[in-house]
Amino acid sequence: MELKVTTLDGKAAGSIQLADDVFGLEVRQDILHRMVRYQQLKAMAGTHDVKHxxxxxxxxxxxxxxxxxxxxRHGDRKAPQFRGGGRAFGPTPRSHAIDLPKKVRALALKHALSSKAKSGSLIVVDSVSQKEAKTAGLLATFGKLAWTNALIIDGAAVDQNFALSARNIxxxxxxxxxxxxxxxxxxxxKLVLTKAALEALEARFA
Structure with missing residues (x-):
């Protein structure tokens, strides 16, 4: 799959070939659902507690x-049926996390990337580096590019000026x-990948 590369100014910066085994899969909703549930349950605090x-x-x-x-016939006043007594079968702190094989997690990420590529919501940019941290300027740039709701993935380290500019948008x-x-x-x-992020992803799944 070939995709055009642009700059933050909206200018063409060539094209790039995407790996079909990462960005060209037939999307499976069941795998995406399993992964979303895995992430949401893993993120739950599980700190709910009552006195027993x-x-x-x-x-x-x-x-x-x-x-x-x-x-x-009763014992003490701490029985659940009395005012001030302990709660019967109440929640206790626990982990809500479930298991999901590593291969399924990797496959789910491929399907998520493929879903964005298939819907035309995948954008590749040359770089997102900024000379200065100015939120107003970056907001105007996003307006020209129609990036009103987007996830932007940079390389191993996000450009600091870009991160500072985008954090309040x-x-x-x-x-x-x-x-x-x-x-x-x-x-x-929209999913926006820099060329550095794209190279890192394809190396990860190689």
């Missing part, structure tokens, strides 16, 4: 005789190539 019967601050003394009271995400992930790709309308 053993953690209450009330007395542990038996408050009514076992027999002869005319009522039910809504609906624009900037990541180094190591941070590329399926959820971030699917979240934004």
């Amino acid at each position: 019967r053993s953690e209450g601050s009330r007395t542990g003394k038996k408050f009514v005789k076992q027999k002869g009271s005319g009522g039910a 809504p609906h624009i995400d900037v990541l180094p190539v190591q941070g590329i992930n399926v959820v971030s790709i699917l979240k934004r309308d």
Whole structure:
């Protein structure tokens, strides 16, 4: 697959050949769904907690005789049916993460890249380096390029001036190539890759 390369000024900068085994796959929604669920569950804090019967601050003394009271047989006031008692079967801190094979995770990333390429939402730029960190100037550039909702992936290190300029622009995400992930790709309308990011991705899947 051949794709045109542009600059941030909107000028042509040649073309580049994309690997069909990375950007030309027939998209499978089931694999993307599994990966999105894997990422979302892994990101959950799992810190929800309630006090159980053993953690209450009330007395542990038996408050009514076992027999002869005319009522039910009870132990202490920390039982769940009493006001101030412990919660029955309440949540405790735990990990929500599920397992997903490494090969499936890699395949899901390929399918996410292929989905952007197939829909025409994949853009390759020569570079995103900036001479100075000016948000207003970069916002005007994005307006000319119609990048209103985009994920921009740079090489191993994102240009500092570009990162500073783009961090306050809504609906624009900037990541180094190591941070590329399926959820971030699917979240934004356009995927913008620099030539350095493209080379790193193809080397990763080689």
